[in-house]
Amino acid sequence: MMKTSLYPTQELRRRALAWAVKLRVNPRVIRVQDMRRKWGSCSSAGTVTLASDLVDQDPRFQDFVIAHELLHLRVPTHGRLFKALMSAHVPGWRELEELRAVPRSGLGRRRNGAHHTSHEARR
Ligand SMILES: [Zn+2]
Numbered sequence: 001m002m003k004t005s006l007y008p009t010q011e012l013r014r015r016a017l018a019w020a021v022k023l024r025v026n027p028r029v030i031r032v033q034d035m036r037r038k039w040g041s042c043s044s045a046g047t048v049t050l051a052s053d054l055v056d057q058d059p060r061f062q063d064f065v066i067a068h069e070l071l072h073l074r075v076p077t078h079g080r081l082f083k084a085l086m087s088a089h090v091p092g093w094r095e096l097e098e099l100r101a102v103p104r105s106g107l108g109r110r111r112n113g114a115h116h117t118s119h120e121a122r123r
Pocket of ligand 1: 068
């Protein structure tokens with residue numbers, strides 16, 4: 001399915017690049033690929049990976065995942081500094097975070113429920 005629609009994937013990468021500028025981080029690579037268990041990841045080598053089906057999610061949720069992963073290039077842990085930076089750049093991120101941890105099978109295709117109905121997205 002993703003192979004026929006390159007454009008949204010490029011759009012997602014572009015969005016991530018814009019965030020990298022905004023957050024003043026310099027990822028080595030930003031890639032978009034199928035990820036079944038997470039929405040994104042960041043390696044210590046500077047590779048940020050975003051789940052391809054993130055393109056179907058609400059832009060606010062996309063921003064949340066992108067900012068989260070990119071900020072790991074500055075702060076590797078989820079400690080106080082990380083949370084402060086998230087609050088500065090993605091107001092309201094805490095409500096989105098619950099969705100991030102939800103098993104992917106419960107969330108991937110819920111376009112409209114992306115950020116309002118976290119209770120629904122849970123098992
Ligand atoms: Zn993290």
